[in-house]
Structures are given as C-alpha cells and as structure tokens.
Amino acid sequence: MFRGFKNFLMRGDVIIAAVGLVVALAFSTLIQAFADAVINPLVAAIQGGSGPGLGWQLRDGGGDATFLNVGAFISAIIYFVIFMAVVYFVIVVPYKHIQARRGIEAFGDPAPVKTCPACLSADIPAEASKCKYCGTEQPADAV
Structure with missing residues (x-):
C-alpha cells in the first residue's frame, strides 16, 4: 500500500x-x-x-x-x-x-522533433516515419 x-x-x-x-x-x-x-x-x-x-x-x-x-x-x-x-x-x-x-531524468531537455514538409506541423517526433496529422511519409534524415 x-x-x-x-x-x-x-x-x-x-x-x-x-x-x-x-x-x-x-x-x-x-x-x-x-x-x-x-x-x-x-x-x-x-x-x-x-x-x-x-x-x-x-x-x-x-x-x-x-x-x-x-x-x-x-x-x-x-x-x-x-x-x-x-x-x-x-x-x-x-x-x-x-x-x-531512481534512474529517472526529470525536467530534462525535450525530445527532438521535426517539421512535416506537407502540413508543416512542427511537433512530430524525430524518429517518426509518418506525420501524426496528415499521414505523410517522413524522410529519415529530416530533423
């Protein structure tokens, strides 16, 4: 408890x-x-x-x-x-x-993001292969 x-x-x-x-x-x-x-x-x-x-x-x-x-x-x-x-x-x-x-990073740097070239959303995780808003395939080298 x-x-x-x-x-x-x-x-x-x-x-x-x-x-x-x-x-x-x-x-x-x-x-x-x-x-x-x-x-x-x-x-x-x-x-x-x-x-x-x-x-x-x-x-x-x-x-x-x-x-x-x-x-x-x-x-x-x-x-x-x-x-x-x-x-x-x-x-x-x-x-x-x-x-x-405890092995947890608190108040650390934010995760890297990239911008979708199709819809210009700027909060897509850098590792994402597709845009979470428009579904466009993301280039692997864009950060």
Whole structure:
C-alpha cells in the first residue's frame, strides 16, 4: 500500500502540481513580506523626497488613482525573481536529485522533433516515419 502511494507521489505530474500549488501558497506570503519590508523602502529611498513612491503623477491634483507607480512594478519584478529562485532551489533541484537516484531524468531537455514538409506541423517526433496529422511519409534524415 505504501509503495503505491510513494510511486504516486513521485510521478512527475503530481510533483509539478505540488510546485504550482503548495509552494505558491507557502512562499508567497514570505516573499511578499520581504518585498514590502525591504525592497519597497529601498526603492522609496532611491527616489528621495516624500512622495507616494517611485513614479509620476499623471494629472495635477490627482490621488493614488492617477499615480503611475513604477516602484511597485520594480518590486513586483524583484518579488517574481526571488520567488522563482526559491521554487527552483527548494523544490526542483532536490526533486531532480531524487529522481536521478531512481534512474529517472526529470525536467530534462525535450525530445527532438521535426517539421512535416506537407502540413508543416512542427511537433512530430524525430524518429517518426509518418506525420501524426496528415499521414505523410517522413524522410529519415529530416530533423
């Protein structure tokens, strides 16, 4: 019973779903707090002055609704880069290592493909002798 459960958990699609859901929930709050507490004050300090943030007011006398906040966009980019680094180093690298120990290549290079000369489908496996869409015989040397 536990062997089947272990095999289910080590399937690639289950791990990918876990990366997309669990990791996003777990690290999103932590990294958002880092961006709000560290990155936003640094961006505001670079701007100087006492304005609402790094950016431009699009209309005289306008409030937050007409403020083009470039600082928030820079913070979002930094947040995204940090989040992706955490996902890669905390989830993907250990998963690749575990799968390599099991003899399975995870997150490897995609299989080579070729383009059908008749219907121009570009996702035919390189070893295919016929096109899966139009049935045309494929030359053996085309990659």
